[in-house]
Amino acid sequence: MSELPIDPATQASSGTATPVEGEAAAQSKKGAKKAEAKAKKEAEKARKAAEREAAAAAKSADGGNEDLAKDNYGDITSTTRIAADKVQLKKFSDEHVGKTVKLRAWIQNARMQGAKMAFVELREVRNWSIQGVIAASAEGTPVSKQMVKWVGALRLESYVLVEATVRKPLEPVKSCRVSDYELHLTKCYLISSGPEVLPLGLNAANRAIASFEDEDPSQPAAPTEAVESLSITESGVAPSASLSTHLNNPAMHKRAPVQQAIADIRMTVRKLFSEYLDWRGFVQFEAPCLIGAASEGGSNVFSLPYFEKQAYLAQSPQFYKQFEIAGGRKRVYCIGPVFRAENSNTPRHMTEFTGLDLEMEIEDHYHEVLEMIECVMLHIFRGLKERCHEEIELVRAIYPAEEFLVPEPGKEVRLTFAEGQKLLREEGPEEYRNVSDDEDMSTPQEKALGALVRKKFGTDFYVLDKFPESARPFYTLEDPANPKVTNAYDFFMRGQEILSGGQRIHVPELLEARLRKKGIDPTSPGIRDYVDVFRSAGVPPHGGGGIGLDRVVAWYLNLPSVHLASYYPRTPKRLTP
Numbered sequence: 001m002s003e004l005p006i007d008p009a010t011q012a013s014s015g016t017a018t019p020v021e022g023e024a025a026a027q028s029k030k031g032a033k034k035a036e037a038k039a040k041k042e043a044e045k046a047r048k049a050a051e052r053e054a055a056a057a058a059k060s061a062d063g064g065n066e067d068l069a070k071d072n073y074g075d076i077t078s079t080t081r082i083a084a085d086k087v088q089l090k091k092f093s094d095e096h097v098g099k100t101v102k103l104r105a106w107i108q109n110a111r112m113q114g115a116k117m118a119f120v121e122l123r124e125v126r127n128w129s130i131q132g133v134i135a136a137s138a139e140g141t142p143v144s145k146q147m148v149k150w151v152g153a154l155r156l157e158s159y160v161l162v163e164a165t166v167r168k169p170l171e172p173v174k175s176c177r178v179s180d181y182e183l184h185l186t187k188c189y190l191i192s193s194g195p196e197v198l199p200l201g202l203n204a205a206n207r208a209i210a211s212f213e214d215e216d217p218s219q220p221a222a223p224t225e226a227v228e229s230l231s232i233t234e235s236g237v238a239p240s241a242s243l244s245t246h247l248n249n250p251a252m253h254k255r256a257p258v259q260q261a262i263a264d265i266r267m268t269v270r271k272l273f274s275e276y277l278d279w280r281g282f283v284q285f286e287a288p289c290l291i292g293a294a295s296e297g298g299s300n301v302f303s304l305p306y307f308e309k310q311a312y313l314a315q316s317p318q319f320y321k322q323f324e325i326a327g328g329r330k331r332v333y334c335i336g337p338v339f340r341a342e343n344s345n346t347p348r349h350m351t352e353f354t355g356l357d358l359e360m361e362i363e364d365h366y367h368e369v370l371e372m373i374e375c376v377m378l379h380i381f382r383g384l385k386e387r388c389h390e391e392i393e394l395v396r397a398i399y400p401a402e403e404f405l406v407p408e409p410g411k412e413v414r415l416t417f418a419e420g421q422k423l424l425r426e427e428g429p430e431e432y433r434n435v436s437d438d439e440d441m442s443t444p445q446e447k448a449l450g451a452l453v454r455k456k457f458g459t460d461f462y463v464l465d466k467f468p469e470s471a472r473p474f475y476t477l478e479d480p481a482n483p484k485v486t487n488a489y490d491f492f493m494r495g496q497e498i499l500s501g502g503q504r505i506h507v508p509e510l511l512e513a514r515l516r517k518k519g520i521d522p523t524s525p526g527i528r529d530y531v532d533v534f535r536s537a538g539v540p541p542h543g544g545g546g547i548g549l550d551r552v553v554a555w556y557l558n559l560p561s562v563h564l565a566s567y568y569p570r571t572p573k574r575l576t577p
Contacts, residue, residue, distance in 0.1 A: 069144035073151065076189040082163045089128040092181050096166045103183070105129075106255070107158045107194065108202065109175070116145055118152035121176055122162065122183065127257035127394065130178040132164060134185040142186045151185065157194035157202065157252070163187035200241055200249035205256035208398050210240035212347055212561050243563060250568075250577045258398040259564075261391035265384065266553045266565060270335060272383040273356045273547070276376050282331040282358060285324055287317030289337060293526025300341045302351075313339035316546055318475070319530050321359035322504060326539045333358040338546070343572045347561035348443070348496065350550065352570040359504075359544035366477075366487045366503035369543040370463065373501060374412060377461065377491060377547075381406045384556065392557070401558030404494070405460045413453060413462035417441075417485070420449050420464050427452055438484065440471035443496075450495015465489040467502075474518040475511065477503040487543070493555035501545020508534040 084102040105122035108129055112118050116136040123129040134152075136145040154160065164183035172179040246253040253259060274284065291314050294301040302313040317334050324332040338355040358376070362368055381404065384392070407413055415423070417437065424432040428448050435445060453462050466485040469478055476486045488502025505511045508531055512522045515531075522531055533539070553565035563569040568577060 067144050067146045068139070068141040069147045072142050072187045073147045074189065076161060076191050080161070080189050082161065082187060084163050089124045089130055089178050092130075092166065092178055097168055097181070098166065100163060100165050100186070101183075102161065102163050103130075104159070104161050104191070107154050107156055107160060109156070110152055110154055112149070112152040116148055118148050120151060120154070120185075122160075126260045127177050129176040131169065131173040131176050131182045132162065132185050133167075133182055134188070147188075151188050154190065155194040155196065156198055157255070158190060159192040161187075161189045161191055198252065200245055200252040202252060202255060204239060204241045205246065205249075205252045206258050206398065207240045209243050209246065209560065209564070211242040211244075212563070213242065213244070243561070247569070247574065247577070258395055261394040262553065262557065262559075262565060263567065264391050265388050265395070265557065266549065266567075268384060268388050269380055269549060269552055270356070272380045273376060274333070274335070275383075276379040277331070277333045277358060280331070280372070280375075282333045282360070283324075283329055285320075285329075285332055285334050287314065287320040287334050287336055287357075289314050289339070291526070293524075293529075302339050302341045315340060316355060317357050318546070321357055321544055322475075322539075322542065323533055325359055325361065325542045326533050326537060331358075331360040335549075345572055347563065348551070348554075350562060350566060350569055350571055353551075353562075353566070354549040356547040356549050356552075357544065359542055362503060362541040362543055366541075366543050369501065369503070369545070370414075370465065370489055373491065373499065373545050373547075374463065377499075377552075378406065378412075380552070381461065381556070395557050395559075399557065399559055404556050404558070405454060405458055407457070407459040407461065411457075411459075413457045413459055415453075415462065415464055416466040417464050417468065418466065423452055423456075424449055427456075438468050438470065440468065446492065446497060447495040450492055453492075453495075460494045461492070463489055463491055472502065474515050474520055475504050476514075477505050477510075478514070489545075491545070491547075493552065494558060496551065496555050498551045498555060499545045499547045501543065503541065503543040506534060506539045506541050 082102040084100045086103070087096060087101045089103070103122060103124065105124045108121035108123040110118065110120045118134050120132040120134070121129050122132050134143055134148050136143050136148050162183065162185050164185045164187075167182055167184050168180065169182045173182060254263075278284075290306070290311050292309070292311060294303075294312050294315075301315055304311055304313070316338050317336065321332055321334065334355075334357050336355060336357075337352055339352050340349075341351065342349060358373065360369055360372060420441075421435045421437050424435050424445060432445060432448060435441075441449070450460070450462075454460055465488075466479065467488045467490065469484055469486050472486045472488045476488045479485045479487055486502060488500070490497050491499035491501075505514060511531055511534060515522045515527065520527060522528065550562050550565045553559075554562040557565075559565060563571070
């Protein structure tokens with residue numbers, strides 16, 4: 001018996017299938033699941049890849065964990081080298097734009113501009129400064145975000161070595177002297193770090209001294225406020241400091257552009273003094289500072305133990321200049337320290353100062369010496385105006401002063417002491433109506449006379465001649481025509497004395513007589529040796545003078561204190577630094 005065929009509809013409704021059809025269906029479901037799993041796997045893979053790419057991009061943008069610029073900054077080592085050319089800031093020009101240079105400088109100011117850029121002011125010498133810019137690159141080299149952060153956090157007055165490209169700023173940088181260029185830093189190495197807090201900031205150090213009271217130098221100065229981070233060109237911010245604070249912080253005191261300018265002017269005065277005298281046939285020599293007796297007979301000398309003897313610091317090279325003349329020199333000069341043990345705590349006195357001394361033979365009249373010194377001083381004044389124009393302007397920006405007036409050639413002002421006193425009596429303040437021709441001038445008298453001379457003759461430089469005998473030391477020759485006065489003179493700047501000089505006694509008998517007149521024993525230690533020099537050989541008539549270098553600088557610039565003109569002022573209260 002044959003089997004009947006099965007109806008497909010019946011088959012479908014019954015829910016049964018043939019073995020072939022069931023197997024195909026199972027395989028279809030399994031494939032779908034695999035495909036779904038594969039798709040999910042691919043999606044996850046793509047997601048992770050995208051995350052990795054995003055992380056890599058972020059890492060590249062912010063430097064990531066790996067600092068690709070790490071070799072371009074940090075503490076300097078013995079192997080650190082920058083191959084770029086060194087160019088001084090004052091020599092920058094358009095020819096340097098686009099070129100890579102290296103610079104060693106102090107961090108004058110630093111500030112962050114967001115997280116990826118910083119600005120620094122780099123000061124090379126005096127007030128020669130330039131703006132530096134450092135910005136992180138997208139790829140993290142040569143400048144990374146970490147490098148920017150490090151440079152922006154450098155302490156003020158740290159000393160660094162940088163490599164940079166010279167660029168033109170969008171507009172002049174007013175806070176820096178080099179205003180038409182800026183440096184785009186690619187390397188920066190710390191040579192020496194500044195302190196966490198500056199005891200004297202550059203802004204305060206470059207301002208006028210607030211007080212000249214010489215306080216106890218052993219007391220430390222209080223740290224300045226954080227406002228000191230401002231540029232030195234910004235005004236009206238940082239308070240001024242006292243002289244004591246300045247001198248207790250010598251490094252920052254001397255870094256101030258104004259103080260460096262004063263120092264440069266001082267050295268120029270020395271050079272001009274030497275140049276002129278060399279040209280006029282003078283020979284330089286060196287006088288000792290240690291001497292065996294208080295030779296000039298005064299009490300204002302410093303004594304110190306010298307092995308088993310007593311020694312003194314020289315009050316002046318006076319005797320040694322004369323010894324040189326006695327030794328056959330016609331014209332001599334020396335430059336060196338002079339010591340005075342005077343308890344004078346004034347803005348015009350120091351216990352140690354630098355003397356510019358000269359001595360020369362007199363052929364006919366002692367005015368040969370007066371005129372020589374006058375020519376020296378005029379050479380100095382005119383030389384300063386020519387060689388130190390910028391330095392003088394810089395100082396006057398901090399310490400305003402009228403220009404120092406110099407007489408025209410042939411119109412030099414020379415007054416006798418008596419003529420000066422007469423001018424004070426007739427045209428000076430009321431309190432000087434009765435000044436005497438036989439008594440030395442006081443400091444207020446000198447200043448009052450200086451004001452009169454400036455008004456009447458149009459000069460701040462003049463000479464007073466023929467000083468009273470009572471006002472001059474024992475080695476000064478009395479005027480043969482009038483023994484009440486001497487062949488002696490003082491030179492003045494702005495009404496203040498900067499030189500004393502005159503004709504010396506070269507005849508031993510006259511010298512002994514004048515010593516006794518002054519109450520000095522000619523046979524006393526030191527004095528006897530001095531007199532014997534004039535007995536040992538014939539000595540020509542001679543004269544000279546001693547110029548106070550510190551006073552010349554201070555009064556030319558019209559500084560409020562002579563201490564500002566000294567490298568390391570010494571006063572009765574100060575022996576440091």
